[in-house]
Amino acid sequence: MTLAVKQPPAADRVYTHVKQGVLERRYEGGTLLTEGELAEAVGVSRTPVREALLRLEVEGLIRLYPKKGALVLPVSAQEIADVVETRLLVEEHAARKAVPAPAGLIERLEELLARQKKQAAAGDLAAAAVTDRCFHAEIVRSGGNEILSRLYDQLRDRQLRMGVAVMHSHPDRIAKTLAEHEEILDALRAGDAEAAVGLVHRHVSWFSHLARGRSDELHHAAGRSPGGRRALAVWGIGVSVYFVAVIFRTSLGVAGLDAADRFHVNASALSTFSILQLLVYAGMQIPVGLLVDRLGTKKVLALGAVLFTAGQLGFAFSPSYGMALASRALLGCGDALTFISVLRLGTRWFPARRGPLVAQFAGLVGMAGNLVSTLVLARLLHGIGWTPAFAGSAAAGAVVFVLVLLFLKDHPEGHEPEPLPHQGAAYVRRQIAAAWREPGTRLGLWVHFTTQFPAMVFLLLWGLPFLVEAQGLSRATAGELLTLVVLSNMVVGLVYGQIVARHHGARLPLALGTVGTTAALWAATLAYPGVHAPMWLLIVLCTVLGACGPASMIGFDFARPANPPERQGTASGITNMGGFVASMTTLFAVGVLLDATGDDYTVAFSVVFVLQALGVAQILRLRKRAARRERERLVASRVETVHVPV
Structure with a gap:
């Protein structure tokens, strides 16, 4: 006898569909989603679509426009700056507390790093971004502070979205990310807390440089146009x-x-x-x-x-x-x-x-x-x-x-364009x-x-x-x-x-x-x-x-x-x-x-x-x-x- 598999509620299915699409960049920043399109894509009526979109607006992933649809919000410089500031506070503290690192932590980090290298080699940047977050979350959890761990987990979606966006816009960055993860792991193996904290600071701060660089680029573009x-x-x-x-x-x-x-x-x-x-x-x-x-x-x-x-x-x-x-x-x-x-x-x-x-x-x-x-x-x-x-x-x-x-x-x-790495x-x-x-x-x-x-x-x-x-x-x-x-x-x-x-x-x-x-x-x-x-x-x-x-x-x-x-x-x-x-x-x-x-x-x-x-x-x-x-x-x-x- 075959038992029917119970599906999640319709609103949850729409919520998951849109959220995954945003995080995986199938719906990029600037995309306007309509209720009719989403209802057809998921196979539901429009009522649960509205409920799901309201939840996503509260989370800051979309903005609703009456009679037009839901705009997928691009990642903003302010959002990056806020997340980077919070990550630095949490991760520098966690890196210091992780020393001396137990053998189990080192093994888990080695496994995650090996997985991320395989994903990067295969060009699966979305999966590499997930593993990137897991690498950092493992260090935070090792500190034993449940409140900080929960706070860090609340940043998960924003980090995933930023990570994928950054990897796609700077595909050369993934190689540097892997090298920096290797350096952090070496510092933890050696029991050097100050080196680990410094490496984490440099690694995480790169996102803020990205935001500032983009702001400078837009400021420059607003000036005298070429001609x-x-x-x-x-x-x-x-x-x-x-x-x-x-x-x-x-x-x-x-x-x-x-x-x-x-x-x-x-x-x-x-x-x-x-x-x-x-x-x-x-x-x-x-x-x-x-x-x-x-x-x-x-x-x-x-x-x-x-x-x-x-x-x-x-x-x-x-x-x-x-x-x-x-x-x-x-x-x-x-x-x-x-x-x-x-x-x-x-x-x-x-x-x-x-x-x-x-x-x-x-x-x-x-x-x-x-x-x-x-x-x-x-x-x-x-x-x-x-x-x-x-x-x-x-x-x-x-x-x-x-x-x-x-x-x-x-x-x-x-007006030099950013150099593209070999692909x-x-x-x-x-x-x-x-x-x-x-x-x-x-x-x-x-x-x-x-x-x-x-x-x-x-x-x-x-x-x-x-x-x-x-x-x-x-x-x-x-x-x-x-x-x-x-x-x-x-x-x-x-x-x-x-x-x-x-x-x-x-x-x-x-x-x-x-x-x-x-x-x-x-x-x-x-x-x-x-x-x-x-x-x-x-x-x-x-x-x-x-x-x-x-x-x-x-x-x-x-x-x-x-x-x-x-x-x-x-x-x-x-x-x-x-x-x-x-x-x-x-x-x-x-x-x-x-x-x-x-x-x-x-x-x-x-x-x-x-x-x-x-x-x-x-x-x-x-x-x-x-x-x-x-x-x-x-x-x-x-x-x-x-x-x-x-």
Whole structure:
């Protein structure tokens, strides 16, 4: 006979669920919890949820906001200071009384220290924080004072929460903690009471240094923001690397027909050049984000310049299709290292309010590179030939590489970020998972996915063949229309940047409006009843395609405020994957459909509508969650506490 296991009361289950979530950082400081979400998560009605939240508010873990929900309170500097002061009073007294230490105490401390080392090695920081508290509590209990032991136990939850927060924000601290525990244990073994007290004081006082350091950091941040002429000069060097990368990336757009003749390939094989390049680019976005967070922008941009210059040179001298493919892959690898680095450089050198303008201006400079490719490289290609044109353009890569090495700085003086210690695969997984959990990151990815690819596909490969072969235009006229796309992009980028910087609520309407207008004009062009669409319609289409790039930058304006500074590179990498995955898919699909239908561009370009529909569906699905999360962060920013960086 199986006996039913009696569950705890509903309010207790909700209380335990939320409290564990706060202590284990599943609900971080600044998260707004709603009664409905908690009731669904635990499987209870809303009444016990309210009871549990009231208990948690009394304990100081949350703050209730009528009709909004419960805000998880961040760990404040004052809370840390109070806990540290109490711990010092209790633990210094306990360490002195523990000498001479009985053998049983030494054995228990050795066992706890060994357990904490294993937990730290496995990356289980929550468990390591629990064991850390047990280590100190064991010393306190050894003094035999029950009142002090109970007082120390009352600090348990606050210590656990702080311990996990500190270990996550300072992952290098765990190694130092273990070493200091070892020193305290050695002093107790040796019977040296004064040494044990001094070591405990140094060990516990570190939390107060953390609080003071964070306060100083916020005070400094409230002062003069970075910016000015020096910021423009340094960022100009970084964005020049991106400028050259875009020239190299889009060079195939004006050389597509020449490449088909040079390597004797059909439409599918020709599209493979761009597909492989974008595949490498998209696949590297998250690793690049992690690299930028780890190494800084200077090293990553320098490496990118070396790789894309080598790829452009290789493409110039490639004697075969296979060698040319390898060169484009190398170029894509270097190209992938540039844009995320430029975005990070902008966040280091300019105030946060300038973020939308900085991102749009970076996109504008990229379009200027596209313009150079369309006008200058195209003329060189048909004037001096394939190898001299591509090899000569590679000199620009060498120039920007030297500029980066000599003059680029990762950050202004006095705004140095905290150095990140070396981390393994567990850290990488946590970094990616934390960025992906934010609805703003995912919304940014889908906005980028849906807006960027129509113009990217048009400029990167299929625009020139479409205008020449399907619309009957000359190469010169087709080149002028491609130039119009680029010029439109540059103008619209400035307009969109100003609008988003001043009116944050305009982000989604701008993005969806661009998608809808682009789809309508593509449909009108492809379905036009005549043999060729009229010139005025092609001009309008190319003008609107120019808005796709600026609209894709809006994706970063969703991801940026959703993530803390130490995750900006990772979040930007995830977002930047969207448009390039869509572009890669469309490039391949158009090539396959052209071969299958005998160069029917109407059928081939219809794939654009499929990807746009998918993207819009995901944007509509995520928009409310992302907006709610942004409101949570806004509420959290108004809580009058100094936050521990978590």
